[in-house]
Amino acid sequence: AQSVAQPEDQVNVAEGNPLTVKCTYSVSGNPYLFWYVQYPNRGLQFLLKYITGDNLVKGSYGFEAEFNKSQTSFHLKKPSALVSDSALYFCAVRTRSGNTPLVFGKGTRLSVIA
Amino acid sequence: DGGITQSPKYLFRKEGQNVTLSCEQNLNHDAMYWYRQDPGQGLRLIYYSQIVNDFQKGDIAEGYSVSREKKESFPLTVTSAQKNPTAFYLCASRRGQGLTDTQYFGPGTRLTVL
Numbered sequence: 001a002q003s004v005a006q007p008e009d010q011v012n013v014a015e016g017n018p019l020t021v022k023c024t025y026s027v028s029g030n031p032y033l034f035w036y037v038q039y040p041n042r043g044l045q046f047l048l049k050y051i052t053g054d055n056l057v058k059g060s061y062g063f064e065a066e067f068n069k070s071q072t073s074f075h076l077k078k079p080s081a082l083v084s085d086s087a088l089y090f091c092a093v094r095t096r097s098g099n100t101p102l103v104f105g106k107g108t109r110l111s112v113i114a
Numbered sequence: 115d116g117g118i119t120q121s122p123k124y125l126f127r128k129e130g131q132n133v134t135l136s137c138e139q140n141l142n143h144d145a146m147y148w149y150r151q152d153p154g155q156g157l158r159l160i161y162y163s164q165i166v167n168d169f170q171k172g173d174i175a176e177g178y179s180v181s182r183e184k185k186e187s188f189p190l191t192v193t194s195a196q197k198n199p200t201a202f203y204l205c206a207s208r209r210g211q212g213l214t215d216t217q218y219f220g221p222g223t224r225l226t227v228l
Contacts, residue, residue, distance in 0.1 A: 009154070032214060043118075043204055043219035044157075051214045090156065092217075099164065101147060101172065102217055106156035 002027045004093050006105035013081045014113050021076040021108045023091030033074040034092040034102065035065055044090060050074060061085070081112045117141040118220035120205050125225045127192070127199070135190045135223045137205035145208040146188035147217065150174060150201045157204065163188055192225065200227045 003026045013019045025031055032051055036044040048059025055067040065076045074091060088109050092102040118139045127133045137146065145164045149157040159172030163182040177196025182188055188207075192199045205220040 034216070036219075041202075041222070041224070043120075043221045044206075046216050046218065049214070049216060101159055101162050104149075104157040106154065 002031075002093050002095055002100070002103040004091050004103055004105035006089075006091055006108045008108050009106075010109045010111065012111045012113060015083055016080050019078050019081040019085070019110065019112070021089050021091075021110060023074045023076065023105060024072050025074060025091070025093045026072065027093055027095045030069075030096050032094045032096060033065075033067060034094075035059065035063070035074075035076050036090045036092065038088040038090065038107075047076070047089075081110075083112045083114050086110055086112045118205060118207055118218060120203075120220040120223050122223060123221070125223055127225060127227050129227055130194045132191055132193050133225065135192065135203055135205075135225070137188045137190065137220060139186055139188075139205075139207045139220075141207060141209070141218070142185070143207035143218075144185070144210040146182065147206040147208075148172075148178075148180065148188070148190045149204045149206065151204060151222075152201050160190065160203075199225055201225060 005024045034049045035047040038044045047063050048057050050057045050067045058064045063078050088107045090107050091105045094102050121136045147162040148160040158174050160178050161180040163169035166185050179191045203223045206217050208217045209215040
């Protein structure tokens with residue numbers, strides 16, 4: 001069974017500081033990994049995904065994520081946080097074997113303080 | 115959100131009534147999904163369809179029904195059997211059978227039971 005854990009319900013960071021939102025996963029075999037962002041009362045917006053290749057994936061709005069197979073992690077990062085980055089972030093995983101739907105974590109609320 | 119529309123944005127229902135949430139996409143995507151979002155619980159899969167005239171139950175299908183008569187439409191009916199239907203409902207779609215394809219979301223419908 002696939003599962004995703006986002007160990008922090010809330011992350012607070014000062015504007016201009018680097019931010020990290022953590023994600024660990026559990027799948028059989030190699031995963032496909034995704035990050036989405038959700039603003040209040042809106043749908044989810046796709047940020048980036050890891051398919052294969054370079055472990056550092058760059059995405060929208062200056063975000064990047066690092067795939068670490070040994071630690072089964074896919075943490076989302078940004079070098080300098082903006083107040084406008086404040087939102088709810090979701091990590092998701094899909095196994096490479098079988099066409100199964102994405103499995104989402106419970107989300108992490110990021111608050112960037114000016 | 116572009117390419118996937120959900121209506122209405124807000125929906126109020128009296129207990130015992132069935133209601134239907136609309137989801138339409140003009141992306142020519144084969145696969146469509148319905149998720150339910152509750153605070154602190156992330157996204158939970160209700161139903162999904164990978165092709166017209168076929169659909170599968172997700173993790174929390176009880177009290178819900180769907181149809182997929184057209185490629186671009188995947189309506190969700192919340193029946194009176196769903197005991198706690200108040201939630202934010204998100205529709206999503208994905209291009210096809212490719213496991214690396216990105217899943218895109220609509221803007222959501224907020225359902226409130228009065």
